[in-house]
Amino acid sequence: MTAGISRAEFVDLLQDEIGLDVGAEDLGRPFDDLSGWDSVRLLGMLVLLEKHVGRPLSLPAFLEAANLESIYEMVNR
Amino acid sequence: MGEIPIRVLSVGTALPGPPIDTAALAERFGMDHLWRQWVDTFIGTRTRHLAIDLTSGERRQDLADLGELAAAQALDRAGISAEDIDVVVLGTATPDTLMPTTVNVIADRLRIDGVPTFQLQSGCSGAVQTFDVAAALLATGRYRTALVIGGDVIAKHYDVKADLAALPPDEVVNYLLFGDGAGAAVLGTGDHPGAPVVRSVLTKLSGLDRAPGQILRWYGLADRGSDEAPASEDYKAIERLVPVLAEEVAEELLDDLGWERDRVDYLLPPQLSVTMTGKIAERLAFSSAKEISCVGETGNNGNALLFFQLDRLLPEMEASSRAIAVAIESSKWIKAGLALERDR
Numbered sequence A: 001m002t003a004g005i006s007r008a009e010f011v012d013l014l015q016d017e018i019g020l021d022v023g024a025e026d027l028g029r030p031f032d033d034l035s036g037w038d039s040v041r042l043l044g045m046l047v048l049l050e051k052h053v054g055r056p057l058s059l060p061a062f063l064e065a066a067n068l069e070s071i072y073e074m075v076n077r
Numbered sequence B: 001m002g003e004i005p006i007r008v009l010s011v012g013t014a015l016p017g018p019p020i021d022t023a024a025l026a027e028r029f030g031m032d033h034l035w036r037q038w039v040d041t042f043i044g045t046r047t048r049h050l051a052i053d054l055t056s057g058e059r060r061q062d063l064a065d066l067g068e069l070a071a072a073q074a075l076d077r078a079g080i081s082a083e084d085i086d087v088v089v090l091g092t093a094t095p096d097t098l099m100p101t102t103v104n105v106i107a108d109r110l111r112i113d114g115v116p117t118f119q120l121q122s123g124c125s126g127a128v129q130t131f132d133v134a135a136a137l138l139a140t141g142r143y144r145t146a147l148v149i150g151g152d153v154i155a156k157h158y159d160v161k162a163d164l165a166a167l168p169p170d171e172v173v174n175y176l177l178f179g180d181g182a183g184a185a186v187l188g189t190g191d192h193p194g195a196p197v198v199r200s201v202l203t204k205l206s207g208l209d210r211a212p213g214q215i216l217r218w219y220g221l222a223d224r225g226s227d228e229a230p231a232s233e234d235y236k237a238i239e240r241l242v243p244v245l246a247e248e249v250a251e252e253l254l255d256d257l258g259w260e261r262d263r264v265d266y267l268l269p270p271q272l273s274v275t276m277t278g279k280i281a282e283r284l285a286f287s288s289a290k291e292i293s294c295v296g297e298t299g300n301n302g303n304a305l306l307f308f309q310l311d312r313l314l315p316e317m318e319a320s321s322r323a324i325a326v327a328i329e330s331s332k333w334i335k336a337g338l339a340l341e342r343d344r
Helices: A009-020 A037-055 A069-076 B022-029 B035-044 B061-076 B101-110 B125-138 B171-175 B235-257 B272-283 B302-317
Strands: B007-014 B089-094 B117-123 B144-150 B182-189 B199-203 B214-216 B231-233 B264-267 B321-329 B334-342
Touching: A009 A037, A009 A069, A037 A069, A037 B035, A037 B334, B007 B199, B007 B231, B007 B302, B022 B171, B035 B171, B035 B264, B035 B272, B061 B089, B061 B101, B061 B144, B061 B182, B089 B101, B089 B125, B089 B302, B101 B117, B117 B125, B125 B144, B125 B182, B125 B199, B125 B321, B125 B334, B144 B171, B144 B302, B182 B302, B199 B235, B235 B272, B235 B321, B235 B334, B302 B321
Parallel strands: B089 B117, B089 B144, B264 B321
Antiparallel strands: B007 B182, B144 B182, B199 B334, B214 B231, B321 B334
16 A cells, blocks of 8 residues: 555645645635635645655646545545 | 838847756756646746856846847848937836946947937836837837837846745746847838838736736845845736736727727737636637747747747738737736738
């Protein structure tokens, strides 16, 4: 099994390192409803996630994600 | 426009150094593959030219160097010499020095003297502003031939030792979007067969109640230690507003001229980045027009952009064809546009 990230760690990363004001209950919200979300945040988040899980991630694969929950699932797949 | 037809006799351009692709930037700044993928997806600009050495940060050319080269090429292509120029107008956001103005340094090098010269402090609408000022002066009948120049050199804002990973996004984008370059055009009255006529020029401040979308600061002895970022962009406002303003410019030009949208043969859209330019061109929906863009290769070089587009347009502009150019400046929000027609 490849290294992943727990839900709690993911929320901490979003809050503390990306600066998003979100909790676990917000992961399923569409990106359009997420204040402060943009492609720059996506990039910053993937760079940090890549370090956390210790394997390369591909940005194009994450462009289809509709919300943070999808990203969480893709990273743990 | 007035009764005296004003024509674009020639265009010249100058780019510093070799093209620098995104992989070279990523390597220089130690950015990983995700960053390159992000640039490719959200910016799309493939190469840019910089007046500095990317390794050492050493400045190799300044705006006067590039402006002189572009202007000399434009004069040569028009088949005229410096003494034929009756007025010079330069647009730039990044003059080499505040005084002397760069327009006069360039004029001096070209041996242009004894004529009025003007320098506009401008951004992406600057090239159109130079056309507006020059066309107004030519329309008085006091002058016959104008040299207009536009260019930018961002060396001052390009710190090759910067840690991009630690910079806020509104500063990082400056390292990706922009490039250096200069362009020039010779505008003239009189009979010049084959040279397109300037049918309309539009420049309008549209900044009421709008915060600036782009800020470039300058510092002196007393405030040189300022903590404020020398260059920053509100990229979200730019992404939201530029397409709206671009559409307004296109509508205003078409209304002013009574032109049908599907009778326009060439569209020169705003050149922010490949991705943004593509979206705007699609929104403007000139169904019969060929898009003339340069930003994928030149990067966003501000006041020079329109000249690079015109440099591509002029050789292929056919008789009885029409072109519309749109430029939006996000500093205090300026709408700008140009309509050209080749009548024969």
